[in-house]
Amino acid sequence: MNRSSKFVPYLILAVSLLAAKAGAQASQKVSAEELERYAKRVEAALKDQKIPGATVGFIHDDFVWVKAFGFSDLENEVPTRQDSAYRYASVQKSMTAVAILQLVEKGLIDLDAEVQRYVPLYPRKKYPITIRELLGHLSGTPHYVNRDVEQHFKDHKDTMQAIAVFSNFDLVAEPGTKFVYSSYGYNLLGAVIESVSGEPYSRYMEEHVWKPAGMASTRMDDPLDLIPHRVRGYQLKDGALKNSEFIDVSSRFAAGGTRGTVPDLLKFMDALNHGKLLSPQSLRLMYTPMHTRDGKISGFPNTAGYAMGWNVIHRKIGEVYTNDGGQQETRTFILSVPEKHFVMALAINLEADVYDEILFPLFELVMHEKLVDPDPRKQ
């Protein structure tokens, strides 16, 4: 599979994302009318699915479109904005993978080194586990073990405390043998970033990922900080909307402890594809699906595999890289088709996987291909 030529970063045009007025001008390829019809579908989806608020957008070549729907606060009837600040949840993992690969580029991390080389206090398990395995969810490190406790932390945790949550857990699979999606594995990568860089994760990300990509509104989701346009999140209980349970996501820092805007998510992917964050070689590595030892592609069903922080989907128009996040208060989705200079992101403030009607039509509208086959058994 020789895809390297596809990854020569395309030139980024002088686009000020937030200045771009949604719907004010049309792309060459998408008309204002089409976007308006799409917006109507999204409004209907919000109503159908009881989604309080959503923001969705894309960049296609030099065309930027972002639109907000519904409410970011139902109790106070605050409308959602383009720059409403949602919890990112697990789409943060893509940024963590980028940071690790930056440190590999600098020679500070060896992808095949044992994680204890960088985090010596992390207890050795039955088998050694490597950085590469952690990136691909192939280390056998478990995901949440006691969900009733671990997914509901309400106190603030530093990195030491976040790792201590799972440091005594046994592996659930021999490393390299099985795809075991694990937020803990990505938190361990966050600890590696801190150990190797000598900086807190947040400062490293700020300096080496968020600022270089122009992501001015992305930050750790500290419940005490005054975060402009912080979105309130909701859940459905017996069919009725309720406020989300309060949790403090500091314990999920590198795996999902951030907050920011849909435009920032677009900028992240755009910067990545323009070569602002990683070299072409690293980019290629990051986007390449990993294998289990038996030679099989590793990853979620109905995908072409999990790379490093990204799912890969084969489409006619090119390789599609996606990631999604789910957490109290939020659902998020990011998608990148580097060959088509297309990136797309959405966030909703409802804890329910009900954004298909926001996601699929927009992809199809701009890419002229379905994101998933109608019959999932064919995928």
Added chain:
Amino acid sequence: MNRSSKFVPYLILAVSLLAAKAGAQASQKVSAEELERYAKRVEAALKDQKIPGATVGFIHDDFVWVKAFGFSDLENEVPTRQDSAYRYASVQKSMTAVAILQLVEKGLIDLDAEVQRYVPLYPRKKYPITIRELLGHLSGTPHYVNRDVEQHFKDHKDTMQAIAVFSNFDLVAEPGTKFVYSSYGYNLLGAVIESVSGEPYSRYMEEHVWKPAGMASTRMDDPLDLIPHRVRGYQLKDGALKNSEFIDVSSRFAAGGTRGTVPDLLKFMDALNHGKLLSPQSLRLMYTPMHTRDGKISGFPNTAGYAMGWNVIHRKIGEVYTNDGGQQETRTFILSVPEKHFVMALAINLEADVYDEILFPLFELVMHEKLVDPDPRKQ
């Protein structure tokens, strides 16, 4: 002290509180200009003290005035409203005292019975403690013992669980001998209300206090419920405004687990003084300072004593009954001068005791007397 004649409930006029337009008309005794000048002082106080938002109001005879200041949500720049919903905190204790006295009126509670008669699982302590002692903070039941834990509960607690928080604590004083302010004592009274009425505290309050008083916006402060105009709370950290720490106040139900509006607080006191909630005899009892066994008045310094859920202050214009609340997100204050048909309430969304400039001038403006002597040593 023969004050009984003063408590013949005055006639309540057909005042729809929320319909009353703030500042739209003047009282006979307070001019619109005076209220405007006062409002300017409040605005200055908010700026000086970094108070994000406040609502303050009063009823004097048939004149109702309520005004909102600042923001109820800084992150989303939501202005505060007359009907913004603040945490009540400890002013709830006054309502709990009313409920207990209602049940005494019905013969269901004996004020001098041991609390275990009504809450048999509550472990006996070194000395027996009575309902009356609990009402007057004279039972020796401690307040928060391990504040780092007990003032920061983030999970939901039912009554059994709320009582279990402190059921194993020893008394800190022999009952009857010392004023020991205790939220736990009032929670125990909440358990008594439930045991005796066979209803959850919230339903009892709804049916017997809030509805009869016309308090349509008062409720338990459940973090999951969508509460219209719920105010966001703030704290000062190193001089900077931060969001308040999240806590779930369900564990403080009868001592401070409710949320509502300033107009509702006014309605509560007004209904009380109009005899809608208690008989004149019960009202008199509730407003009478209690004594320790040695015959001394019991209560906070610089007051004329603590009655049942109320502080008493002697003023020339008459007896003043007050209560105040402080909790994460809020500070509240209620004040009643039954003889003058005057009630007053305020709430701010900052965790700081900085509302003097809101409280004192308004009292003085309407009552033409200072609420406290200039030199506190004279009190």
Added chain:
Amino acid sequence: MNRSSKFVPYLILAVSLLAAKAGAQASQKVSAEELERYAKRVEAALKDQKIPGATVGFIHDDFVWVKAFGFSDLENEVPTRQDSAYRYASVQKSMTAVAILQLVEKGLIDLDAEVQRYVPLYPRKKYPITIRELLGHLSGTPHYVNRDVEQHFKDHKDTMQAIAVFSNFDLVAEPGTKFVYSSYGYNLLGAVIESVSGEPYSRYMEEHVWKPAGMASTRMDDPLDLIPHRVRGYQLKDGALKNSEFIDVSSRFAAGGTRGTVPDLLKFMDALNHGKLLSPQSLRLMYTPMHTRDGKISGFPNTAGYAMGWNVIHRKIGEVYTNDGGQQETRTFILSVPEKHFVMALAINLEADVYDEILFPLFELVMHEKLVDPDPRKQ
């Protein structure tokens, strides 16, 4: 089923249990040699199953036999004794059932009353639940919900706190429809005993069950109390003996929070069958299997049903009533055949259900019938 005549209490002979020298004299029906051979089998069972220590005994008519095996403390090589003090675990439920029926006899409890009549703070569930349903594990109250937490409490809990552990749990079945074994249901019965008697559970049991039955060594298992001959408990981890995890069983008071000796367990059943604790009518009720609403016998598989605190097993020699307990540090078993004036008890200090070779041969030796059919499918 007219079995009432069988329950006329048989005369108890002047037997001082602890004075009875094990194996020193033979029963009319069991010879000293048979008991010696049985003891050899027990010794072999201890070795085979890595059971550190065990005490086993029976009363048959006026013959009392109790024998200790192995060690009560491996670290300090302390031999087990006849009066070694083991955790009772769930066999305590039989005593709780007795206490409830005593209070029914006194007219203080109505078996068909809603539990909230006696424990008003216990939150009402989707359906009302009665005392009778609690006795038969028919209330739908769940057993441990989050075992990792609830079975590992290490702190001391009073009754309020023990009930608060599960007060917010939903029912897992509609009351009356399903046998759902629940330690929480029996703890709720413990709370009923306290509410109705006005005494702590331990004092009620002391005065009304343990003392009347001559059980001088039975008590709440307080980890701080110096308890003579307290047995240390063990578990098997990867085939190796380890100390048991420390837990404080105070939260399981009426369902399994006690400690005592095998002779005391024998005395309990003997006193019961001699009519010292309950009237014949109550005894009959306690020993009668309960039904679900659809008319089916309720209880564990391979039994003739669950009565009130007892499993019932049909044998040719008569009805056999059993109960068993399992907890960190211990396994216990009690068995009573009132018609044969036979009671039997055993305790081991290993957390493993490996006492069949202690239980079955002794029953067969004395009763001349197998306790369970060789083919369990026939039962």
Added chain:
Amino acid sequence: MNRSSKFVPYLILAVSLLAAKAGAQASQKVSAEELERYAKRVEAALKDQKIPGATVGFIHDDFVWVKAFGFSDLENEVPTRQDSAYRYASVQKSMTAVAILQLVEKGLIDLDAEVQRYVPLYPRKKYPITIRELLGHLSGTPHYVNRDVEQHFKDHKDTMQAIAVFSNFDLVAEPGTKFVYSSYGYNLLGAVIESVSGEPYSRYMEEHVWKPAGMASTRMDDPLDLIPHRVRGYQLKDGALKNSEFIDVSSRFAAGGTRGTVPDLLKFMDALNHGKLLSPQSLRLMYTPMHTRDGKISGFPNTAGYAMGWNVIHRKIGEVYTNDGGQQETRTFILSVPEKHFVMALAINLEADVYDEILFPLFELVMHEKLVDPDPRKQ
């Protein structure tokens, strides 16, 4: 102060400590009668102070004496032994200091490096803190902050979790300015040992301290492990002996998480003074009192200062180095007078500082000088 010549390791004679029969033979300097009289005093002290059990011993030149008193288990009446296994508590800190200095000798640790060089995830504080400051309790790291929680952990913690207990605590003093005794500081040193050696603390200690010193019975105090002759611990409550509260000391690993025997403590000090664990230079450094920045000796009152893991006391017979430990279940004391080839150790299984009558007479008997001046104001 030129004391270097004093530290040339003296020859150890072929003494098998445990084979030495207590009191069976006299030292040249102490007669069997004197030791017998001393033993009577100890027995009286146990009775006076309600100490259940004690073991005490010393090595003087080639004379070894160890004697056990009272009971190691009151519930089962197990007599204490010479090789009874007590919790070491804080005397473990002396061994941790030795391990750090061994790693300094190997060039793996720089005493003046910032601790984050070795434990990168430990959050930076307001000021940098060094290994040397940690050794001398001069880092400003606090001791237990919330004792009700931190001194009562009942769960097992690995090193990451043990550090996470205090990783977010602020310094309580600027490093170098104040003696602040801190178990957390020594746990951080334990983490340094693990990071630098790549081994768990227990394995490092086993290989580099315990085995070289011949300490065959010293180990981490795991509550699940079967530890021969494990002593049960006691506390006094209202004057009555009670079992100690159960705690798991794994969270205190390098600061006090071990268990072993009095003979092993003697062997540790003896090996140290014979140069088996550290070079003379390191030994000298370890035994030298440290200073605060203002040039004053740092340490506890009534001492000549705190060195690295040892208190220093000036006596006529030479410098005396001591350390003591206190924890649930235990009190321990170790003492070394290298110039006199004298080491001494004791342990009791009571949580009370009541061992003066065991400690002082033995020191005086063998050293012919009081350990402390009669009038403490003269010290």
